[in-house]
Amino acid sequence: MSCKLVVLISGSGSNLQAFIDAIAEGRLPNCEIAAVISNKPQAFGLERAQAAGITADCVDHRDFASRETFDRALQAKIDQYHADLVILAGFMRILTPDFVLHFKGRLLNIHPSLLPKYPGLHTHQRALDAGDKEAGATVHFVTEELDGGPPIIHAKIPINEGDTAATLAHNVLSKEHTIYPLAARWLAEGRLKLEGKKAVLDDKTLPENGLHYQED
Numbered sequence: 001m002s003c004k005l006v007v008l009i010s011g012s013g014s015n016l017q018a019f020i021d022a023i024a025e026g027r028l029p030n031c032e033i034a035a036v037i038s039n040k041p042q043a044f045g046l047e048r049a050q051a052a053g054i055t056a057d058c059v060d061h062r063d064f065a066s067r068e069t070f071d072r073a074l075q076a077k078i079d080q081y082h083a084d085l086v087i088l089a090g091f092m093r094i095l096t097p098d099f100v101l102h103f104k105g106r107l108l109n110i111h112p113s114l115l116p117k118y119p120g121l122h123t124h125q126r127a128l129d130a131g132d133k134e135a136g137a138t139v140h141f142v143t144e145e146l147d148g149g150p151p152i153i154h155a156k157i158p159i160n161e162g163d164t165a166a167t168l169a170h171n172v173l174s175k176e177h178t179i180y181p182l183a184a185r186w187l188a189e190g191r192l193k194l195e196g197k198k199a200v201l202d203d204k205t206l207p208e209n210g211l212h213y214q215e216d
């Protein structure tokens with residue numbers, strides 16, 4: 001039985017591409033992307049979806065008077081595709097509690113920081129301003145609390161002299177492309193669960209910051 005993913009994007013969609021590639025290479029067994037939905041009609045990720053033969057759709061937040069009405073329309077659209085998992089991949093709209101509750105335990109995000117550091121926006125500049133020695137990305141379950149749901153896995157990169165927000169973003173993205181399909185695979189396989197406020201993999205509660213991804 002196939003696990004249907006719906007991927008939500010707002011921009012370039014390089015994480016979406018990582019999912020497309022992972023499926024093509026057999027690293028996400030029994031998964032298919034049922035649709036890609038953007039809140040921005042111009043998002044380049046919609047073109048990536050089309051190029052891969054995947055349904056590309058848009059729910060433009062500017063067509064709605066409130067977050068609640070936008071989220072209701074988005075939820076209905078996702079349900080139309082019978083999504084088992086919903087993947088936020090550079091999706092830039094904060095979601096309402098009703099939406100999050102509806103997809104509870106099957107809604108993942110990747111955030112470009114080592115959570116719980118720097119929830120919200122402009123993470124790389126904030127890491128630089130703080131004089132941090134490392135940056136990274138974290139895959140987490142989405143809960144009502146913005147970037148506050150339990151972490152599943154993170155990967156780190158060193159911050160070197162001369163790094164800018166742009167160089168960090170570039171280096172962190174390549175880690176994102178590895179860890180995000182991995183976490184989605186565990187969820188699709190039924191090995192990963194949200195239990196209360198904890199992420200549980202193979203019946204073991206994951207560490208506060210999630211697993212540490214180590215390349216070998």
Ligand code: NHR
Pocket residue numbers: 088091092093094095096097100109110111112119120121142143144145146147148149
């Ligand atoms: N929604 C909930 N309820 N919980 C989370 O953890 C969420 C979420 C929605 C998106 C992604 C998140 C990130 O990884 C995410 C996590 C957007 C903003 C934001 O401030 C912040 C964090 C994230 C996504 N968005 C502005 C807003 O008013 C709009 C910014 C823009 O359009 O450029 O929604 O970083």
Ligand code: GAR
Pocket residue numbers: 009010011012013014015016045089090091092110111112120137173176
């Ligand atoms: C990624 O770095 C992702 O972690 C971040 O945006 C980038 C999207 O890249 N997400 C957020 O900042 C969510 N607020 P992509 O469109 O190429 O996947």
